[in-house]
Amino acid sequence: MKITLLSVTLTMVLLMDVHADVKPQRNFDVKRFAGRWYRVGLAYNSAAFAQHRNKLAVCMGVVEPKSNGDVVMTVWRTKSSFLCQKEVYKYEKTSVPGVFTYFSTRHGRMKDVTVVETNYSEFALIHKHRKFHREFTQVSLYSRTQKLRPEVIEKFKRYALQHGFPEESIIIPPLTDNCPHARH
Incomplete structure (x- = not known):
């Protein structure tokens, strides 16, 4: 029994450490x-x-x-040349500023969302993952405008590569005008 309990404890510690190098923005x-x-x-x-x-x-x-520290994120995505889809996510605050959790209906699991770095006025690096499972880990680059300086895009690419993402999985998608709701 001791070996089983020890191996379960060790496994949990290792799994919890998978994203230990993902730190939130200081003083978020x-x-x-x-x-x-x-x-x-x-x-x-x-x-x-x-x-x-x-x-x-x-x-x-x-x-x-929200006043309780949670965040509502409303996203508009172009699904086809004629369809603009609106999605609303509720990110719940955690005890660590800049780290949130939310329930992914697509994956049926809780995920962590960490604001890794932001200067608030230009860009933000966001690290999102399913707890204890790297299969659905994602890194996003957010911008206050649809275009960013090349230096910031390179910073995003370096961050993704340093966190084990293959180069072919790093995408800078094209601009779109097909989502009228997003032009507010």
Whole structure:
């Protein structure tokens, strides 16, 4: 019994350490993070992702902090040349500023969302993953505008590569005008 309990404990400690190198923005301020953001970069480590990479375009979201520290993220995505899809996510605050959890209906699991780095006025690096399972880990580059300086895009690519994402999974999607709701 001791060996089984010891091996279970060791496994849990190792699993908890999988994302120990993912640190949130120091002194994260959710009020400064509020407002419109465009997802202008994406890296996803799921093998199934590669077949969808040509379907992606820049999408827009609005971050709305709540008085309890939670965040509502409304996202508009172009699904086809005629369809604009709106999705609403509720990110629940954790005890660590800049780290949130949310329930992914697509994957049926809780996920962590960490604001790794932001200067609030130009860009943000977001690390999203399913707890204890790296299959659905993703890194996003958010921008206050639809275009970013090349230096910031390179920073995003370096971050993704340093966290084990293959180069072919790092995408800078094309701009889109096909989502009228996103042009607010």
